[in-house]
Amino acid sequence: MSSSAGFQLSSSRLIYLAVILVVAIPLVSGVLLPPARLASADRFYAFVEQLPVASGKIALLAFDFGPGTKAENEPQAEVITEHLMRRRIPVLVFTQYAQAQGFINAVPERVAARLNREHQNKQKWEYGRDWVTVGYRPGLSLFLQALAKSQDIPALFEKDVYGVELTSLPALQDVKSIRDIIFVGEFTGLSGIFDLYVQFLQTKDYTPPLGHGCTSITIPEAYIYLDSGQIKGLLEGVSGAAWYSQLLNQEYPQREPDSSQTMNTALGFAQLLMLVLIVLGNLRGVFSARKLKRSGVG
Amino acid sequence: MVVKDNQKGEFSSSRNYRDRIIAAVTFLGGLYWVLEFITPQAVLDKTGLTALHEPISYGFVAVGASAIGLGLINLLLYHGRKVLLLRQGWWASVTLLGGLFVMLGIGSADWYATHRIGKHNLEVTKLGLFTNSINDNWDSRNNSENLRRVELWINLATKIVVEEREVLNRVSTQEKKPEEAETVAELEHALHALDETIRRAAIEMDRLKDLGTDSSKIPNSWAQTAINDSWTTTLPPLITSTRRAQHRLSAVAGLYRLLIEGLFNSLAAAMFSLLAVYIAAAAFRAFRVRNIESALMMGAACLVILGQTSFGVAISGYLPTIRLWLLEVPSSAAFRAVKIGAAVAGLVMALRMWLSMESSSFGVKDKR
Numbered sequence: 001m002s003s004s005a006g007f008q009l010s011s012s013r014l015i016y017l018a019v020i021l022v023v024a025i026p027l028v029s030g031v032l033l034p035p036a037r038l039a040s041a042d043r044f045y046a047f048v049e050q051l052p053v054a055s056g057k058i059a060l061l062a063f064d065f066g067p068g069t070k071a072e073n074e075p076q077a078e079v080i081t082e083h084l085m086r087r088r089i090p091v092l093v094f095t096q097y098a099q100a101q102g103f104i105n106a107v108p109e110r111v112a113a114r115l116n117r118e119h120q121n122k123q124k125w126e127y128g129r130d131w132v133t134v135g136y137r138p139g140l141s142l143f144l145q146a147l148a149k150s151q152d153i154p155a156l157f158e159k160d161v162y163g164v165e166l167t168s169l170p171a172l173q174d175v176k177s178i179r180d181i182i183f184v185g186e187f188t189g190l191s192g193i194f195d196l197y198v199q200f201l202q203t204k205d206y207t208p209p210l211g212h213g214c215t216s217i218t219i220p221e222a223y224i225y226l227d228s229g230q231i232k233g234l235l236e237g238v239s240g241a242a243w244y245s246q247l248l249n250q251e252y253p254q255r256e257p258d259s260s261q262t263m264n265t266a267l268g269f270a271q272l273l274m275l276v277l278i279v280l281g282n283l284r285g286v287f288s289a290r291k292l293k294r295s296g297v298g
Numbered sequence: 299m300v301v302k303d304n305q306k307g308e309f310s311s312s313r314n315y316r317d318r319i320i321a322a323v324t325f326l327g328g329l330y331w332v333l334e335f336i337t338p339q340a341v342l343d344k345t346g347l348t349a350l351h352e353p354i355s356y357g358f359v360a361v362g363a364s365a366i367g368l369g370l371i372n373l374l375l376y377h378g379r380k381v382l383l384l385r386q387g388w389w390a391s392v393t394l395l396g397g398l399f400v401m402l403g404i405g406s407a408d409w410y411a412t413h414r415i416g417k418h419n420l421e422v423t424k425l426g427l428f429t430n431s432i433n434d435n436w437d438s439r440n441n442s443e444n445l446r447r448v449e450l451w452i453n454l455a456t457k458i459v460v461e462e463r464e465v466l467n468r469v470s471t472q473e474k475k476p477e478e479a480e481t482v483a484e485l486e487h488a489l490h491a492l493d494e495t496i497r498r499a500a501i502e503m504d505r506l507k508d509l510g511t512d513s514s515k516i517p518n519s520w521a522q523t524a525i526n527d528s529w530t531t532t533l534p535p536l537i538t539s540t541r542r543a544q545h546r547l548s549a550v551a552g553l554y555r556l557l558i559e560g561l562f563n564s565l566a567a568a569m570f571s572l573l574a575v576y577i578a579a580a581a582f583r584a585f586r587v588r589n590i591e592s593a594l595m596m597g598a599a600c601l602v603i604l605g606q607t608s609f610g611v612a613i614s615g616y617l618p619t620i621r622l623w624l625l626e627v628p629s630s631a632a633f634r635a636v637k638i639g640a641a642v643a644g645l646v647m648a649l650r651m652w653l654s655m656e657s658s659s660f661g662v663k664d665k666r
Contacts, residue, residue, distance in 0.1 A: 015575070019574055019575045033608035036608055071567070101558075102563055138362070139355065139359040142359055160416075162412050162419070164419045164420075165423070168423050204339075237606075267607075268609060275604075278596070280582060
């Protein structure tokens with residue numbers, strides 16, 4: 001093996017080890033760094049905070065993410081679900097991505113259990129009253145169009161994931177059409193899914209306010225909708241979820257910590273490592289070029 | 299469409315009837331959506347298309363879902379042939395088909411089990427509705443009909459109580475989450491309430507039997523008070539919660555969780571997490587600043603990354619503001635242009651597919 005190839009192989013292994021250590025140490029040790037303030041998450045929080053609480057009105061949450069983007073989208077889904085539940089706005093959870101089935105039950109259940117522990121049975125959050133999960137709904141734009149045009153949303157969804165008729169659940173008994181959806185939260189890392197909600201989940205005279213949680217790589221794409229006002233708030237990757245969690249901590253000091261700030265800390269260290277590696281790589285390139293020049297090659 | 303026959307120098311038709319049928323069906327299918335979108339709502343309502351739109355939409359979804367069936371058939375054909383004929387790599391095909399059947403079986407069993415929960419919830423909900431019906435249809439002139447209804451009600455209610463107590467006993471002895479333990483206690487309380495209603499109904503039934511046909515002494519319906527009993531509202535969700543707890547503790551649910559959360563989710567997340575280490579290695583080896591453009595790009599990337607981490611905030615309080623400006627102004631402008639371009643290209647591609655101009659998948663390939 002040539003020395004150059006040998007160096008590349010050993011440097012690759014060192015880089016892999018560095019990435020693993022830099023990500024794992026904060027997760028294991030529980031070191032927490034305060035998240036950076038993100039204006040888009042501030043806007044999202046302020047918007048959810050002013051949503052009206054009224055009988056027969058629900059929030060619709062779409063968990064369109066799978067195991068691949070779970071690390072960023074699940075904390076986002078969790079903080080928004082928690083904020084809505086704290087405000088006693090009933091939540092209807094569904095997904096248009098088959099691989100999300102593992103999360104659409106787990107996230108609201110986990111949040112409700114945390115809230116019940118926090119309030120020690122002085123207040124309770126219950127399935128059917130505070131949240132309903134209807135599971136995977138195929139059809140993408142066709143389904144969203146049908147949802148927008150429907151005059152009986154419980155009849156459109158029919159049953160929840162447990163086969164229970166939606167008309168028997170208190171959260172949906174007075175819900176009729178899209179006008180009863182006061183907020184739509186969509187969380188995805190897939191390209192092209194979110195655009196369908198902006199395009200199709202509306203009628204001629206009513207567009208439900210939309211909030212979006214995206215992965216870091218799709219942040220620039222999502223910003224055009226935030227800037228134009230088509231979405232009321234944006235959670236930018238796990239950093240957005242961490243800042244939102246910080247806002248919830250400020251409002252509810254007795255709140256149990258969630259995973260977003262831990263993961264944001266690990267991500268912060270990993271991103272710093274990435275920048276250091278880029279600088280080191282460029283320095284190595286400069287020194288290699290000088291060495292070649294001095295040795296008379298080129 | 300015609301192609302030139304290179305040997306004879308003559309033109310001949312290369313479209314057979316199959317291609318024409320595919321093109322016609324594609325056109326008609328797309329035509330419905332175009333017309334549905336552009337036609338005024340009043341016209342759609344008058345022609346009755348509004349009422350048909352939802353079933354038509356689900357029909358299209360079903361056609362798309364049939365692709366899953368086609369995929370399954372192809373998998374079985376290809377890998378089944380490999381296994382049966384013991385071709386090279388047949389053991390990998392056995393693994394794949396084995397995994398497929400295991401997941402299909404356990405997934406189907408889990409789905410069936412969760413939907414049976416809905417069935418039990420429906421039985422109790424119907425009991426509540428039946429109670430209302432007895433009250434609403436109480437006929438003081440028809441004692442035998444009243445008696446028949448009350449007897450039927452008692453049989454149904456007793457069956458529900460017996461079934462739910464069995465589930466309750468099973469769940470009570472198993473390890474539960476704290477909220478599930480609370481639900482079990484509440485269910486016990488609700489079943490007591492239903493027992494009490496059954497007891498009152500049984501008393502009523504005996505009185506009805508004693509009265510015989512003496513209509514002057516027919517009492518008011520016992521159901522008048524029963525419709526307001528607490529179990530009518532509390533029992534259905536409690537039964538759902540308890541059966542969910544029972545299902546969670548079952549072998550089928552455990553296996554399903556192992557396959558989905560233990561294997562699939564973990565493996566899929568691990569596959570994506572490999573990207574992190576590869577990008578780190580690529581950043582070290584390949585990310586070189588060689589000219590002004592790459593320097594600008596590198597600088598912008600550093601500012602955006604630092605602006606959203608705690609380190610950036612520690613370096614300078616202006617970094618988040620700079621980051622926000624970069625994303626809101628130059629980045630959004632560029633992405634808007636990309637989006638509009640992609641949308642126009644998508645529209646052109648959609649039009650070509652609708653008119654079957656992109657026919658290479660189905661049509662005869664040119665012989666060149």
